[in-house]
Amino acid sequence: MSLPPEGDAIQLSKMDVDSSQSTGSAVDVPDNEALKSIVEGMASSSVDENASGAKPKADAADSIPSSSFAKTAIKKQPLCVLVLGMAGSGKTSVVRRLSTYLASARKPFHTINLDPAVKSVPFMPYIDIRDTVNYKEVMKQYGLGPNGGIVTSLNLFSTMFDDVLKLIAKKEDHLDYIIFDTPGQIEVFNWSASGPIIAGALASVYPTVILYVVDTVRSNNTQTFMANMLYACSILYKYKLPFIIAFNKIDITDCKFAFEWMQDFEVFQDVLAEESTFSSNLTRSMSLALEEFYCNIKACGVSSFTGEGMADLVEKLAEGAIEYEEYRAEYEHLKEESSKRREEEKKKSMDKFKADITADGKEPISVVRDAIRNETEMLVNNYQSDSGSEDEELDADDIEETKEIESFQSFLRQQKEKAEQQRAHKIREQNHQAE
Ligand SMILES: Nc1nc2c(ncn2[C@@H]2O[C@H](COP(=O)(O)OP(=O)(O)OP(=O)(O)O)[C@@H](O)[C@H]2O)c(=O)[nH]1
Structure with missing residues (x-):
């Protein structure tokens, strides 16, 4: 070049x-x-x-200062x-x-x-x-x-x-x-x-x-x-x-x-x-x-x-x-x-998103619910397969881990119940409004 x-x-x-x-x-x-x-x-x-x-460079217009109104007004x-x-x-x-x-x-x-x-x-x-x-x-x-x-x-x-x-x-x-x-x-x-x-x-x-x-x-x-x-x-x-x-x-x-x-x-x-x-x-x-x-x-x-x-x-x-x-x-x-159309579409999806948000405003309910369900299922499966062989000796680490799993499971259960309650509440409200 x-x-x-x-x-x-x-x-x-x-x-x-x-x-x-x-x-x-x-x-x-x-x-x-x-x-x-x-x-x-x-x-x-x-x-x-x-x-x-x-045009030749030495145009009369070029000699006008750039701050001149005449030069900037007409493009x-x-x-x-x-x-x-x-x-x-x-x-x-x-x-x-x-x-x-x-x-x-x-x-x-x-x-x-x-x-x-x-x-x-x-x-x-x-x-x-x-x-x-x-x-x-x-x-x-x-x-x-x-x-x-x-x-x-x-x-x-x-x-x-x-x-x-x-x-x-x-x-x-x-x-x-x-x-x-x-x-x-x-x-x-x-x-x-x-x-x-x-x-x-x-x-x-x-x-x-x-x-x-x-x-x-x-x-x-x-x-x-x-x-x-x-x-x-x-x-x-x-x-x-x-x-x-x-x-x-x-x-x-x-x-x-x-x-x-x-x-x-x-x-x-x-x-x-x-x-x-x-x-x-x-x-x-x-x-x-x-x-x-x-x-x-x-x-x-x-x-x-x-x-x-x-x-x-x-x-x-x-x-x-x-x-x-x-x-x-x-x-x-x-x-x-x-x-304008784009703005309206953006607003609509924003409203939809807001309506789907939990009370604490952090995550949409559906997302939390799905995450909890997946986590719970996974942990329960793991736990069941781990505890399936009773003959196995549990060492200190295993006991510790089991406790952690149990406590996490209980936390997840609580979250799940909370989410379900909120969802039920929302449905009730919607039904109420529909009436
Ligand atoms: N008599 C005559 N011949 C013309 C005139 N304009 C173009 N030609 C001839 O027409 C032929 C095509 O001209 P071009 O200017 O190459 O046409 P073009 O549309 O650009 O051609 P392509 O881009 O190759 O398709 C050439 O032989 C030119 O000499 C005209 O006004 N009078």
């Missing part, structure tokens, strides 16, 4: 995957301590301002943009183009690469999963194929996502956007454990939106369009975060048709009427179900090649950030409700 030279994008530690343990042994847990030291180290290192678009938070989409839809290209656009608009941002299998990243990521998890070693050590390796790598990475949050927190005051590029296969993020962990962790701290990239050229086909929309719908309802669809590659095909299909159900039906396959019938019936989904999303057309539509996309992201506030309110409400 080595720190990048000052001025480079900061990287997480390389996960220690020891190739000598290649047969069936578990991959080492990510080196959190090393990460922590990097977090500390970051305080003194600087990030490449030009590559990442971060700026970056907008997290999770870029998802089918394989080859152009996620990475969109992240790259958006980065260029934000840099030229002097909007500070960072990019984070969550794709462990990507060969090269055409932008300078602030955090790169490949610096933490070696996906090929994961495949080797777990005996997995490429997809399993990607899923496992992302799952491993998500276990240390709190460290990623700490790294982000170090820079949050200076950032407007944090853009996350995700693995090529959408199911890796969407249906594995890591997706909800990462999205949930981000959304619980920062305004977060999902940017769903669609290949407009391929979506010209009604069935591909419907498959894309069903996927988008499942993501929207799964994460319940503000959702933006970016129809990419509009330099090849205009995305007007897609907007029409989304806005006007009949136009889509007319196109489907020209097809008579079984799948078009299925698509027809499904399109009805998606009407409500279309009302809840924002869409725009972009080209990662020409940069067309980037201004519109940034506008949609800003709307998403506003919409997120509703999510935050709901999230806070849910959090409050669940903590």
